[in-house]
Amino acid sequence: MDFVTGGLAAAGASIFSNPLDVLKTRMQLQGELRARGQHAVYYKNVFHAAYVVVKHDGLTGLQKGLGPATLMHCVRNSVRLGSYQWLHNNGYLTDKEGKTVFVYSFAASALCGAAGAFFGSPLFMIKTQLQSQASKTIAVGFQHGRTGTLQAVRDIYNTHGVRGLWRGCGGNMVRALAGSSAQLASFAKSKEYLAEYPLFAKYPVLNSLIASIIGGLFQTICMQPFDLVSVRLYNQGSGRKFCKSS
Structure with missing residues (x-):
């Protein structure tokens, strides 16, 4: 069940995070x-990027x-x-008192x-490749010219x-090693630390929320x-339909 809930939760969240992912990719x-200063700057910051995408590709361009x-x-x-949850539930990441062992958690998160x-x-x-596609200007x-997932x-x-x-894939796995280990390990330790305070012990949802934010910050910085x-x-292309970014 942990496999199913983890996947469905992430899939649902992607609907709201995808516009930001499009802007990040661009x-x-x-x-x-290109050398610094030797290329055109179409996207100055995240807000300007959103404006430019909507102006040229419409609101659907953000998705x-x-x-x-x-x-x-x-x-x-x-x-x-x-x-990760399977390993945690079976005691591979905790000590005899049920406390998360940081080294074990870090390694398991990375793997x-x-x-x-x-x-x-x-x-x-x-x-x-789909997110990078944009109006020529x-x-x-x-620019790969993809029309959809199956076609791609x-x-x-x-x-x-x-x-x-x-x-x-190698680059993505290194990315995941850095991001996942930082996120899950910091989330687990933050949750345990916050639980020692009466407010967070009384409201476990608040505890998880704050710990998730902390984990997300560590993930972003490291990844x-x-x-x-x-x-x-x-x-990267394969020698066809190349569109220079300047």
Whole structure:
């Protein structure tokens, strides 16, 4: 059940987070393989990026890649969260008193995150390529011309075979190692620490909320450099339909 609930929760959250993911992807691809100051700046910040996307691609432009993104989050997090919770429930991550052992939690978080990243890698690549597609006047990075998830799978498989669907997987697994270990380990320790205070002991939902925020902050900080590399690996071209970002 932990595998199912973890996947469904992440899939539902992706509907609300996908617009921000689109903006993040566009900003990360901006200036790809260009020297500083030698490329056009289409997206100045997250608010300006949102304005530019809506202006040129409409409101639906903010939800590009939603289909594969939802499936990717479902697959990746069902494996990641389900595996971690199974290890925790069976006492592999705690001491004799039931307290989380940071080293065990950190290692398990990293491995579970890498496993989830591996299984979700093809969908992550397709999501990235769909999100990067834009009107010619604001296009950044390689423009693959994808029309949908199934078309992308067929095209990648026919051109590069099964291995092509996992291109860039290594970068994504490193990204997941950094992000997942930081998130789950900091979440578990924060939750235990906060539970020692009467307010958080009385309101466990509040405890989980604050611990989740702390975990998310650690995840973002630790994962960001690897996320940038991962996005660029997934979106790199194969010598056709190249669109310069300047």
